[in-house]
Amino acid sequence: MWAWKDKIQLKGDKTLWYVIIGLAIASLLVVYSSTGSLAYRENGGNTSAYLIKQTFLLFLCFVVLICLQSVHYKYFLGAASALLLISFVCLLWAKFSGTTLNDTARWVKVPLIGVTFQPSELAKLGVILYSARSIAFEQTDAGCDNRVLLRMLFVLPVLFLIFLENFSTSALLGGVCFVMLFVGRLPWRTLGKLVGGVVVIAGLLVAIIYTVPEKSLDKMGRLLEIKHRVENFLNPEEADSDDTYQSDQAKIAVAKGGLVGVGPGNSVQRNFLPHPYSDFIFAIIIEEYGLAGAVVIMLLYLIILFRVGVIVRRCTRTFPAILVTGLGLCIVFQALINMGVCVGLFPVTGQPLPLVSMGGTSLVFTSAMFGMILSVSHTFSKEGEREEKARLRQERREERQREENIQSDDGEDAENENM
Numbered sequence: 001m002w003a004w005k006d007k008i009q010l011k012g013d014k015t016l017w018y019v020i021i022g023l024a025i026a027s028l029l030v031v032y033s034s035t036g037s038l039a040y041r042e043n044g045g046n047t048s049a050y051l052i053k054q055t056f057l058l059f060l061c062f063v064v065l066i067c068l069q070s071v072h073y074k075y076f077l078g079a080a081s082a083l084l085l086i087s088f089v090c091l092l093w094a095k096f097s098g099t100t101l102n103d104t105a106r107w108v109k110v111p112l113i114g115v116t117f118q119p120s121e122l123a124k125l126g127v128i129l130y131s132a133r134s135i136a137f138e139q140t141d142a143g144c145d146n147r148v149l150l151r152m153l154f155v156l157p158v159l160f161l162i163f164l165e166n167f168s169t170s171a172l173l174g175g176v177c178f179v180m181l182f183v184g185r186l187p188w189r190t191l192g193k194l195v196g197g198v199v200v201i202a203g204l205l206v207a208i209i210y211t212v213p214e215k216s217l218d219k220m221g222r223l224l225e226i227k228h229r230v231e232n233f234l235n236p237e238e239a240d241s242d243d244t245y246q247s248d249q250a251k252i253a254v255a256k257g258g259l260v261g262v263g264p265g266n267s268v269q270r271n272f273l274p275h276p277y278s279d280f281i282f283a284i285i286i287e288e289y290g291l292a293g294a295v296v297i298m299l300l301y302l303i304i305l306f307r308v309g310v311i312v313r314r315c316t317r318t319f320p321a322i323l324v325t326g327l328g329l330c331i332v333f334q335a336l337i338n339m340g341v342c343v344g345l346f347p348v349t350g351q352p353l354p355l356v357s358m359g360g361t362s363l364v365f366t367s368a369m370f371g372m373i374l375s376v377s378h379t380f381s382k383e384g385e386r387e388e389k390a391r392l393r394q395e396r397r398e399e400r401q402r403e404e405n406i407q408s409d410d411g412e413d414a415e416n417e418n419m
Contacts, residue, residue, distance in 0.1 A: 011069045012374030012381070016307045019300050020065070020370055023355040024058050026285070026297065031358045034270045034277040034284045050277070054358055061355070061367035068371025073320045073379055076372055077136075080129035084154065087126035090119035091161040120162050120169050121365040127155050128326035131177050135184035136319035143185035149194075152177070167226050168349035172333055174198075180326045184318070233347035249273045250280050250342050253287040261290030277358040279350055282342040294339075297356070301335045304328060311377045320376040327369040 010017045028051065035050040043049045094108045107116045134151035138144050155177065163170035182191060209227045232239040233247075241248070253269035256262060267287045270276040276284050286294045308328030315321035331354050338353045340346040352359055354366045 010066075011383070012377035013307050013311060015303065016370070016374065016377065019303050019307075020355065022300055023297075024061070026300075027058065027356045027358075028054060029264060030281055030285055030288070030356065031277050033265045033267055033288060034281060035358070037271050038277065050358065057360055057363050061363050064364060064367040065371045065374065068368060069374040069378055071371075071375050073323065073372070073376050076129055076323065076375075077133055077319055080126075080133040083122075084126040084130040084158065087119060087123035088158050088161070090122060091158060094119045095161060095164065117361040120166055121361045123158050123162055124169075124173060124330055125365060125368060127158055127173050128176065128180075128330060129323065130155060131180050132319055132323040132326055135180060135186075135322050136317075139184070139318050143187060144181070146187065146190050148181070148184070148186065149190070165222065166350060167222060168337065168351055172330065172337065172351070176326050176330050176333065179329055180322055183312075183325050184322050229347045246274055246280065246348050247341075247344060250283040251344055253280075253283040254343055257286040257288070257290045257294075259290050260292055261286070261288045264288050278352045279338070279348075279357070280342055281353050281357045282339045286342070297353075298339065301332050301354075305332045308332075308373065311373065311380070314380045315376065316380065320379065324373050324376050327373050331366065331369055 031054045032047060032051045035047055039047040039050060090108055108119055109116045131152060134148050135144055138148040138151065159170050159173060162173065178191075178194065181194070205223075209223055214224055228243060232243045236244050236247075249269055249272045253267070253273065256269065262268075265288070267276075267284050269287055270284055273280045273283065282294070282297070285297060289296075305328060308324055311324050312321045315324070334351050335354050337346060337349060337351045338357075341349055341351070352362045355363065355370075357363075
């Protein structure tokens with residue numbers, strides 16, 4: 001009798017799988033609760049429409065996870081350069097011919113099928129894969145050679161294009177790349193020079209923001225918006241109430257939550273918060289489930305960070321270790337930024353809560369990150385090692401069989417010539 005478990009297996013780190021399932025369940029609960037206002041505007045109050053959509057997207061995410069968990073990491077290594085190039089092309093496409101959604105032109109519509117996606121999410125994978133590849137290729141006995149910086153120059157145009165549309169994503173990726181270089185044993189002196197270079201660039205950016213007139217600054221990407229958001233964050237009492245509306249409503253949601261929250265589905269601030277189902281979903285979690293619910297979500301992401309460390313220690317190759325480090329940190333850092341914005345620790349950004357916020361692009365590419373981590377985890381597990389040994393034995397048997405066939409064909413040809 002056919003059983004689904006004979007075909008579909010959860011490979012890799014089981015604890016990580018439990019965390020992913022937990023985040024998916026939390027996503028369904030909170031998205032269903034937080035889409036009341038959106039459903040009223042767009043679907044006449046039919047909240048089930050967004051629940052069904054999110055359920056389908058999460059199903060698609062699990063398909064991505066199950067497919068990628070069985071792919072050997074060597075194929076990720078081979079695809080790194082191509083993925084970075086594709087990311088660059090898609091970002092250019094979004095910059096000059098992008099589709100505007102949610103007041104931002106960060107989206108690309110795929111021809112024929114009409115599906116839109118954010119190239120910056122694809123670029124996260126491209127940058128991390130290429131950086132891990134570069135660091136792995138420049139490893140020596142003494143550490144990572146400084147030539148890795150020449151390889152990673154190809155990452156800068158991608159980060160620059162992301163910066164023009166989304167400062168927080170470019171800063172997130174830049175920070176992840178720096179930590180990857182640190183883990184990859186780049187010399188301390190070189191790391192210090194990198195920090196100095198970043199400080200100089202940041203100083204120049206601040207100088208531009210505060211010396212260029214706002215009318216001219218408005219034409220230079222999103223610099224004017226960055227300036228206003230930082231100023232509103234640092235001096236909320238002097239800011240216009242319209243400019244701090246999002247953060248104020250999020251703080252009200254957090255204050256209402258208390259210790260145990262107002263209960264599932266009883267959120268009031270979902271009717272006032274812009275995008276309570278994506279950028280500010282953590283505020284809704286606190287309002288409905290209180291500090292207890294917030295701690296549970298935070299613990300899930302901390303478990304991800306811990307399990308990433310465990311997987312990295314098991315790796316016997318540089319590329320998979322650096323890759324898992326980059327992917328894991330990208331997921332956890334993004335979650336921390338989202339949660340920090342909701343509780344007022346950071347200025348308002350556009351970072352969704354990984355695998356919890358409603359959406360399509362973010363969910364799918366976050367699942368791809370988890371799938372790659374699970375792939376590496378499976379490869380360096382006892383089960384993966386057994387599968388690798390079995391694969392090598394099968395390849396040797398096939399090679400011997402081919403050699404025997406060639407020898408047999410040569411013998412037949414010799415007999416035919418003698419006749």
